Amino acid sequence: xxxxxxVVVFPGTNCEQDVAxxxxxxxxxxxxxxxxxxxxxxxDAVVVPGxxxxxxxxxxGAIARFSPVMGAVQTFAAAGGPVVGICNGFQVLxxxxxLPGALKKNDGLKFVCAPTRLRVETSASVLTGRVDxxxxxxxxxxxxxxxxxxxxxxxxxxxxxxxxxxxxxxxxNGSVDDIAGICSAGRNVVGLMPHPERASHPLLGSTDGxxxxxxxxxxxxxxRTGVRTSxxxxxx
Amino acid sequence: MVVRTPVAGPxxxxxxxxxxxxxxxxxxxxxxxxxxxxxxxxxxIERSLPTLGVEGVRGVTVGKAIRxxxxxxxxxxxxxxxxxxxxxxxxxxxxxxATVALAVTA
Numbered sequence: 001x002x003x004x005x006x007v008v009v010f011p012g013t014n015c016e017q018d019v020a021x022x023x024x025x026x027x028x029x030x031x032x033x034x035x036x037x038x039x040x041x042x043x044d045a046v047v048v049p050g051x052x053x054x055x056x057x058x059x060x061g062a063i064a065r066f067s068p069v070m071g072a073v074q075t076f077a078a079a080g081g082p083v084v085g086i087c088n089g090f091q092v093l094x095x096x097x098x099l100p101g102a103l104k105k106n107d108g109l110k111f112v113c114a115p116t117r118l119r120v121e122t123s124a125s126v127l128t129g130r131v132d133x134x135x136x137x138x139x140x141x142x143x144x145x146x147x148x149x150x151x152x153x154x155x156x157x158x159x160x161x162x163x164x165x166x167x168x169x170x171x172x173n174g175s176v177d178d179i180a181g182i183c184s185a186g187r188n189v190v191g192l193m194p195h196p197e198r199a200s201h202p203l204l205g206s207t208d209g210x211x212x213x214x215x216x217x218x219x220x221x222x223x224r225t226g227v228r229t230s231x232x233x234x235x236x
Numbered sequence: 237m238v239v240r241t242p243v244a245g246p247x248x249x250x251x252x253x254x255x256x257x258x259x260x261x262x263x264x265x266x267x268x269x270x271x272x273x274x275x276x277x278x279x280x281i282e283r284s285l286p287t288l289g290v291e292g293v294r295g296v297t298v299g300k301a302i303r304x305x306x307x308x309x310x311x312x313x314x315x316x317x318x319x320x321x322x323x324x325x326x327x328x329x330x331x332x333x334a335t336v337a338l339a340v341t342a
Contacts, residue, residue: 059328086258095328102330109276149331174274196267 002141003028003220006043008073010035010053010064015197019049023199026210038068045082045126045167045220046073048089050142050195060090060103060145070096082126082219085188087143090191099184099191100158101150107174109235111144114193115206116167118180125165125183127190130215137208138167139194141172146193147184148175158182166192188219259306260341261314267327269298269333275298302326314338 007016009032020128033045033057035053053064064070070092077098078085085195093099102235106112120128120135131137150158155176166181179209182227183191196209221227269275276296282296308314315338322334 058326060323063329094330100327104273105276105333107274107276109280151330 001196003027003042003045003191003217004031005217006031006033006040006046008046008048009028009035010051010067010092012053012055013049013051013088015050015195018195019047019086019151019199022200022210022213023047023217026217030165030218033069035064035067035069038072040069040072040076044224045216047216048073048074048083048085048092049197050087050089051098053088053092053202056088059091059095060088061093061095062089064092065096068159069173074098077186077189078207080186080188080223082156082216084127085189085191086195086197087146087182087193087213090193091145093140093191095191098189100154101148101182102147103193104147104174104207105145106143106147106151106172111142112143112146112172113140114172115140115199116172116180118166118194119163119169121167122162122183124162125187125190126219127181127183127192128165129219131211136169137166137197137199137211138206139199139209141194141207142198143193147173147176148179148193150176153204161185163187165190166168166194225227248305259314260305260307261311261338263306263314263318263336263342264282264325264337265302265318265322266299266337267302267332268297268331270331273331281334305306 005028007018007019016032023030023073031041034042087184091103094102098210115138118139120133120138123129128136163183164179165183167178171178180194182191183190196212198204198207199206277298278296285293306314306317308317318336327334
């Protein structure tokens with residue numbers, strides 16, 4: 001039985017088809033989850049993809065966090081379900097309180113659309129279970145408000161608990177501590193600004209994102225079947 | 237809100253007093269970045285001013301003004317409604333705070 005990945009769509013989301021395509025190529029089934037439905041329809045993993053939910057009005061993700069589907073996503077995450085927020089999805093997850101911190105405007109006040117080099121900081125997350133810490137990946141970013149920030153106490157907590165999942169090698173937006181992605185205390189909710197689905201095929205210039213998505217599918221499969229296949233035995 | 241007007245009707249403890257019902261308030265919420273949070277928009281504007289021939293301007297910050305009206309029994313209740321809205325929705329408390337100006341709609 002294949003893993004089913006739910007991909008949430010808000011008005012203004014635009015990366016759901018790319019995510020569905022990418023996880024499809026990795027052998028999973030993708031299911032689009034409309035934001036207005038208060039259910040995740042029994043999927044094994046949830047991705048909140050990139051785009052401009054509600055036009056980024058008020059703040060990116062500020063309105064999306066109150067959509068009916070988010071209650072179901074919260075319940076799923078609280079039960080240990082794997083949830084990944086990509087770009088706008090990361091913004092939605094911080095606004096929803098599923099991840100700490102906030103994403104501010106890029107320091108240079110430019111929208112940056114470019115490949116970036118990321119270093120995997122930990123294998124202990126639902127996204128990085130199939131890749132060793134220290135691995136450098138080329139994954140593109142595409143954002144104006146991807147500058148991760150949090151207070152000193154939160155930063156100390158993230159560092160102390162090994163919850164910084166990805167760092168930029170050449171910080172493109174001013175993120176504190178070069179943070180590109182983090183995870184929740186339970187390690188089953190991950191948010192990242194780079195787009196792994198845009199680095200999942202040779203035609204896209206990099207396939208480095210595939211190993212991250214594969215990690216998510218493995219984590220979802222493990223949780224579903226109880227059979228561990230990922231590299232690190234993090235408990236979710 | 238309570239208005240004292242002559243009223244024909246059954247005698248009550250508060251003769252001459254009538255509740256006019258909910259009051260409408262004009263609200264202006266000014267959302268700002270918290271102190272200590274870098275404001276690149278403000279900094280960019282400040283840096284551009286000498287080019288326009290303006291000197292001596294410092295401390296430029298850019299925020300948002302969100303205006304609306306709200307109905308409530310009294311000012312205290314209105315402030316409570318608005319305060320909740322500000323905390324839960326209109327600001328991201330990680331990086332923003334807000335001031336609230338509130339007055340009975342003229």
